[in-house]
Structure formats: C-alpha cells, structure tokens
Amino acid sequence: MTLEARNIHVTLKNNAILKGVSLSVPKGKLIGLIGPNGAGKSTLLRAILGLVTPQCGSIVLDGEELSDWTLKERAKKISYAAQGAPVHWPLDVRHIISLGRIPHLDPWQKVSGMDEHLIHQAMIKTDTLHLIDRLVTTLSGGERACVMLARAIVSMADYLCADEPIASLDPYHQLQVMDILQELAKEGHGVLIVLHDLSLAQRYCDELVLMHQGEILSFGDVETVLTPENLDKAYHIRASRWQENGDSFLSPWKISGRPRH
Ligand code: ADP
Numbered sequence: 001m002t003l004e005a006r007n008i009h010v011t012l013k014n015n016a017i018l019k020g021v022s023l024s025v026p027k028g029k030l031i032g033l034i035g036p037n038g039a040g041k042s043t044l045l046r047a048i049l050g051l052v053t054p055q056c057g058s059i060v061l062d063g064e065e066l067s068d069w070t071l072k073e074r075a076k077k078i079s080y081a082a083q084g085a086p087v088h089w090p091l092d093v094r095h096i097i098s099l100g101r102i103p104h105l106d107p108w109q110k111v112s113g114m115d116e117h118l119i120h121q122a123m124i125k126t127d128t129l130h131l132i133d134r135l136v137t138t139l140s141g142g143e144r145a146c147v148m149l150a151r152a153i154v155s156m157a158d159y160l161c162a163d164e165p166i167a168s169l170d171p172y173h174q175l176q177v178m179d180i181l182q183e184l185a186k187e188g189h190g191v192l193i194v195l196h197d198l199s200l201a202q203r204y205c206d207e208l209v210l211m212h213q214g215e216i217l218s219f220g221d222v223e224t225v226l227t228p229e230n231l232d233k234a235y236h237i238r239a240s241r242w243q244e245n246g247d248s249f250l251s252p253w254k255i256s257g258r259p260r261h
C-alpha cells in the first residue's frame, strides 16, 4: 500500500516547477523530502494532495488514481499540515484540532466521546493541552505548528504529509515532533515530511528524497542521498561528519559555492 507520485510535471506562470518527479510513500515508512528553497518540495506535496493539478503524470493512492477517490475518502486517507501552519479564522485550539475529525463525520454530526478521546490524546502527544482554550491566531509559530500537527494526527489518516513541521520549533519540540512522526510510521502510517534539518533527516527518516530545481537529484537511504557530491550540488555546502557509539552524524559546516538562480 503506497501513496505515489508518478512522473509529475507542473508548470506555473509559464515556469516548469516540477519536471517529471516520482516518489513513493509506503505505509510504515517515514520519508524525508529535502532540497534547497525553491526546489519544488511544497508544490510536489500540494500536487500529491490534489491541490495543484499536474499537466502530466498521476498521483496513485493505494493502487487507484487520486481522482477516482471522492474528496471525503481522500481526506480520510491523507492528512496534511501545510507549510507555516496557516490559520485564517480566530477559532480556539480545541475547535481547530477537532476539524481533523470532519472526514469521519456525517454532515451536522457532532464529535462523539470517541472523537473527544482522540483529540485529547493528540493534544497530550503534541504537548498542546495547555493551549486548549487559546485562540489559534494568538499562538506563536511553534505553538501553532504543534496544534496543526495534532489536527493532522486526529484524522487517523493512513498517510500524513507535513510541510516543514519542525521549521519554527525549539530543539525540544523538534525532537518531540520527529519522535511523534517516527512513531506514527512505526504504527503503520506512511509519513512524508519536508524538512531542512539534515541531521534530524539523517537520524529519523527511513528514506530521503532530494529535490533540486524541480527534479529528483537522489533518493534512497540516507547514506545514498547525503553524499558530499549531492550536498555540494543541491545546497552548495560541505558537511562535517562523525561517528559516536556506532551512530553516524552530519552537520552542515561550510558553504562550498553560490547557488545559481
Ligand atoms: P520549496 O517548497 O522547495 O521551497 P516551492 O514548491 O514552494 O519550493 O516553489 C518552487 C518554485 O515554484 C519556486 O521558484 C516558487 O517561486 C515557484 N512557485 C510556487 N508557487 C507558485 C505560483 N503559484 N506561481 C508561480 N510560481 C510559483
């Protein structure tokens, strides 16, 4: 069972943004989508969610074209936490998180005791219980990111796509969110996340997909993807690497060139 992008081409305002991109998110795996700013990561996520229509290629959800699934079925199967956790309405945190249960409810049906239980559990998991009555528009970027992750978790979707879910978090909450995402993958969900932190990507992700200028430069296990050559080509950086107690670590260290736009 997988969520797949097959040969996706997206052109926006006459610019080729995705040029034949393919990736696969199997259930039970945490896949990290990495690459420099502007590489096309968010556009790829939006295409996978059906929020951008590719000119060519297909999105395949558990063996069937995404377009063959109804919107409600899609929302049950795939949850999404957008980049920057944007929120447009001044709703309280409990209400925002409960919106994640909507795909499972009939029109006008209220959340049940079971839904309330899932919401409570997700708030404990994401350390957001103390924010329960706050208006989401008054939260810090990091607090909002944790709330939007809780909303994605309560939907209990098979696949979770999160766009830079740890970008605005302090180190404690970065590790906490990565632990949650890894646990979700171990529980059998397919998890696709965009991230810039290469050391956390290396430490937590089962597989990485490295995008560069609208194409996949490399994919596979972390050793295959995070090579000096790939880091130089995609990011124009060198990384420092070391080993400790049998684990390998990597930290961006030096600029090796200038990006060309
Ligand atoms: P990433 O998430 O990897 O930083 P994005 O997918 O957001 O990159 O954007 C990839 C490229 O597509 C960027 O050059 C961006 O400016 C461009 N782009 C994104 N959305 C639009 C749009 N609606 N219209 C025109 N260009 C866009």
Ligand code: MG
Pocket (backbone or CB within 6 Å): 041, 042, 043, 083, 163
């Ligand atoms: Mg982005």
